[in-house]
Amino acid sequence: MKYIVCEKPHEFLLKQKPMPQQKPGESLLKIKKIGVCGTDIHAFGGNQPYFNYPRILGHELAAEYIEGKAPGFTTGDKVTFIPYFHCGKCIACRNGLTNCCVNMQVFGVHIDGGMAEYVSIKDEFLLHGEGLDYEELALVEPLAIAAHAVRRACVTKKDTVLVMGAGPIGLGLIQFAQLAGAEVIIMDINEYRLNFCQETLRISHSINPLKEEVADSLSTFTNGDMPTVVFDATGNQNVMNSAFNYIAHGGRFVLVGLQKGELAFSHPDFHKRESTLMSSRNATKQDFDYVLQTLRSGKIEPKKYITHRGAFNDTIDNFKNWINPENNAIKIIIDVD
Template identity: 55%
Template sequence: MKTLVCLSPGQFEYQSVETPSTQPGFSLLRIKRIGICGTDLHAYQGNQPFFSYPRILGHELSADVLTTDHPDFKPGDAVTIIPYFHCGTCIACRKDKTNCCKQMQVSGVHIDGGMTEQLLVPSYALVKSEGLSYDELALVEPLAIGAHGIRRANVTPDEFVLVIGAGPIGLGTMEFARIAGAKVIAMDVNDDRLSFCRQTLHVDYTLNPKRENPLEQLERITNGEMPTVVIDATGNLNAINAGFSYLAHGGRYVLIGLQKEAITLSHPEFHKREATLMSSRNATRADFVHVMDCLRKGLVSPANYITHRVDFNQVKDRFEDFLKPENKVIKALIDLS
């Protein structure tokens, strides 16, 4: 079977390998769609934490089951997977926080992932399609990242939620903040992305900190109170550090974006707000279920996200295109059907 291997930053190679052998507790999948995400782009550029080469990328997947020993699945079932493979015994797993397992192995990051024709995965990772299309199934994982961040923040109706970063993860976060009933503020330095937020996602407010004073605009929007929830979806150090100043008193700051360096904050300013800082890593099965329910109900439209498609055999030559801002990529899907 054919796989696409990232040998080193900036270098892909197609390789022919043996089909994986079946094992107890594992299921063999025929991959149908692969979403290209920020993790894949960063890995290709050489700036992804927790990463080593060579690596087969890809963890936003839809597939058909080829073989399985899971009693709830059968060959031919359409599925997605929860790609955060966990140990099941550490303190996080025992508390049902398998998304931050101490021995986490994320498909396509710590271990080889889905840019391949067939993939062997732990059977516990399977999620039934429940009528969703292959395209929709490939969107579930990235949308679940945002849904998990909103759940971490415990967003309630009518509060102001500022999402910093209008990339695919940030856009999904905005969607689930809206679904939770929040008044959403999108912040980004890309006017095209902000226009997308207004016109396609119908975000309540947008703000470009390069063109406007963010503190003044946030005070205006919130009647001087500032957002009660701030969520970073950029992973940019300057953006993360600036986000502390946008918090309301008693507010919650959630870091979905990941960055290699140390973050800094004014302790007195943070302390006087009695603010809460938390990270949001990956997602849980509950988040996947919530996302899939919202997709089935039409609360989230896949057409809003899928802007580019590429055949699996063309990925090596086309991958650079997805890094170019002028191409206005929201989500590119790799097609193996």
């Protein structure tokens, strides 16, 4: 079978290897669509922390069920799967927090992933994809990240939510916060993405920090209250540090974006607001099930995020072009048919 490996930063190779061996309790899947994630782009660019090469990337996957004994699955079924392989034994797993397992192995990050024609996956991670198409199924994982963060923040219709960063993760945050009934404000420095949010996601309040004072605009939009929930989906340290001043009194600040440095904030300002700071990592089966149900009911249409599509065999030729910021990619989907 064919697979694409990131041999070292800035180098993909298209190679051949034998079909994956199914271990007991695993099923063989034929990969149909692969979503390209920021993590894949960082790994390719050599700026993903703690990353080992060579590595087969790809964790946003839609597949056809080929062979195995997974209860309820038969050959030809459309599937996706949870790519966070948790240990089931650690303190987090024992408490049902499989998303932040101590021994987490993310498929396509810590271990080889799905930029391949076939993979063999433990049955426990499989999810039914009936009623959805393969492109929708390839979008389930990034949506689950967003759904988890929104659930963690307990967003309700009483909230005014600021989403910082309008990448695929931020777009998911917007949509699930809207589904929870909240009013959403988007902030980004990318005008193309801000326009996308206004036009496609019906966001009326958007902020570009390059053009305006963020705190002032937030105050205007909220009649001086400020947002009760702030999500970071930029992964930018300065943005995160500034955002401590954007939270309403009694509000929550949720770090979905990741950066390598330390955060610094004024304790008196944090304290007087009785602010809550939380991070949000990955997602659990509950979040994946919620995303699948939301997609089936047509409440969100994330295929609108797909800006670029290409064939598996052309991936190496396309990749540098896709990730060039001038091409305004939001979501890229590789077609393995």
